[in-house]
């Protein structure tokens with residue numbers, strides 16, 4: 001997207017009318033009720049353009065301090081997915097779906113991620129890195145106050161947040177998915193060569209289109225009633 005397209009979209013969003021807001025609210029509600037965790041996928045492939053849209057939505061997810069401490073792996077290779085199936089507790093949807101997305105979080109949020117952020121922020125905002133020194137030092141101190149396991153857990157949290165973006169975005173595009181934590185991370189790390197890059201598979205998501213005979217498609221959705229779950233103050 002070029003800059004003027006982005007500005008146009010910003011303009012549309014900030015100046016949307018009540019009618020447009022209602023339409024967007026209806027579309028969001030319909031999409032979230034339409035989606036479900038698909039257990040059986042059809043052979044239909046998600047287009048490259050839609051995969052691009054989805055991965056961009058994920059890339060634009062927020063993250064603590066903007067550090068984006070995870071990578072997104074889009075696995076379409078059937079050979080690789082065959083190997084991953086051996087570490088997926090028999091969940092063959094990881095091989096049958098159109099694309100398998102693996103959210104790989106960093107095992108630590110270290111100085112290199114902060115340096116990367118500072119360099120990117122300086123470039124994006126036309127600043128010298130020195131002008132970001134005070135922010136960098138604040139983030140460095142906050143990270144140093146955590147143990148390595150806490151930083152690793154924080155990286156996993158950011159990956160799960162991005163998973164949420166993927167699930168909602170897919171639903172809005174009429175694309176199905178199944179978020180999954182039923183896999184062996186060590187096996188995934190080994191097959192995908194993640195450990196040597198300081199990463200680990202945090203969560204995965206099968207993306208594609210529901211099979212017309214997916215038995216779970218018509219299961220009523222199970223949710224805690226609003227009055228037992230939502231507290232308004």
Ligand SMILES: Cc1cc2nc3c(=O)[nH]c(=O)nc-3n(C[C@H](O)[C@H](O)[C@H](O)COP(=O)(O)O)c2cc1C
Nearest residue numbers: 035036037039091178179180181182183203221222
């Ligand atoms: C983090 C996470 C992990 C999940 N792991 C699996 C999984 O390994 N296998 C599976 O079939 N479904 C998995 N699910 C799907 C959930 O079972 C499903 O979202 C939940 O039962 C609610 O159903 P619904 O999404 O169809 O509304 C997972 C969902 C989430 C958010």
